[in-house]
Amino acid sequence: MSDFFSAFFDELPQVRSGLWVTLEATVLGALAALLLSFVLGLMSISRLLVLRGTSRVVVEFFRGTSLYIQLFWLYYAMPTLTGYQLDPLLCGVVAFGLNYGAYGAEVVRGAIGSVPRGQYEAAVALNMSPLHRMRKVVLPQAWVQMIPSFTNLLIQLLKCTPLLWLISAADLMTVVQQLRDRTGETLTAYLTLLAVYFVLAYALTLLMNLLERGAKRRLGLPTGAGSLLRSRSATEAVASVPGGAR
């Protein structure tokens, strides 16, 4: 067994803790992003100009500035401004939440816009309140449209977590980097990282496919049996190939 793997197994508790930090950053960051996606997405379709405007500015700002710089700003610049140092993991969660929340807001806005107008009109004709219409009619239908795009964003978010290394958050990347430095086995170290991130990303894809399948079943749509293992993307959902045996 190579030096790298013996070091890897010797330091297994540390590797496990690094993996845990990566997962925490991904899951908490994704939850923050999801929350922000809905808040900003719903604000962007509000009748009130001030809400629409605020949402627009926030979305454009966080989408238009690099995640890299946002992370550095939160970790290195904010303390000099406020005198308050955030924990590295929390920095990561906030930066991922803001950045991916901005992308997610556009997904929410687009999905709500894709629900046929007749659905809204039928809900009005049944005298539902605006909140009731959104909660019981529009969002459950929009949710199915959102999942493929959210899957893409979630995987991108996972793949951004190695940036935590730059603010010394002791994630998986950081731990493996240290093992590489110690053993000098660059090839094996980075191959291992590639494999681990691929496995994590694929596991997330499967989970999201399950979620999509459940959401489709609730709408009485075909769930595409056997397609659980296939990685789907937003574009693919739209341009499904007729008779596609892939």
Added chain:
Amino acid sequence: MATEPLPLQKTADVAPADAAPGAAPAVAPETGHPLVRFDDVVKRYGDHVVLDGLNFSVRRGEHITLIGPSGSGKTTILRLLMTLEKVSDGVIWVDGSPLSHVRTPAGVLKPAPEKHLREARKKIGMVFQQFNLFPNMKVLQNITEAPVNVLGKDREEAEARARELLDLVGLSAKIDAHPSQLSGGQQQRVAIARALAMEPEILLLDEVTSALDPELVAGVLELLGDIARNTDITMLCVTHEMNFARDVSETVLMFDSGQVIESGPPEKIFTDPEHERTREFLDAVL
């Protein structure tokens, strides 16, 4: 199905018109106090005038069919009544109250806020050309969702009522189906049951058979005929089904260019129309 008694006789009698709150119509009501009255209603989309100073009224319990060429503004009338659109000018009166206006302390009518519209919509139900069932709800919930969460009915009571209505529309077996598992005709019958579950005084039917395959049309029309004969629900129906207009409605309104150009009982309109445009239209569709 046509002969069985319908479980939808409305027991609540007609509220006296003058009991309507804040009702002091700027224009005195016509004889017999119409349930619906369009008072110089104008609807414009940009420069395009769809309804041009429209006046007509509907008596309580009356079944009216609106006919006329495409683009003559028939559907717009229903959409205005359902408050899906706002009038550009004029006032629609329902049961003596302005539908989409409120009276300011100075006595001037101004466009109403959502709260008033929700009050106004209580009396009115609508069935759409494209059915618009909620795909995220099964048939039963499509029918009970609004009675429970809008009218505040007890769930069991609402479900019992939904079962009666599904029986009426002949779809008891589909109670647990998704809308996507139903044919167009079945979806439309569920949509009719859903509208009836809200106990509307006025039912708006917007080309409800136009999206159906020909063999499914008869079932839906028969059902609507039953409802017209066995309830006191006032019906306004936009349709291209002239037989339906003849069999079900007491009054046919012929529209052209945003105006009622002729109105009368179907036997008169269909056999001896006065207006040249009506004759041309009927020649084209019959």
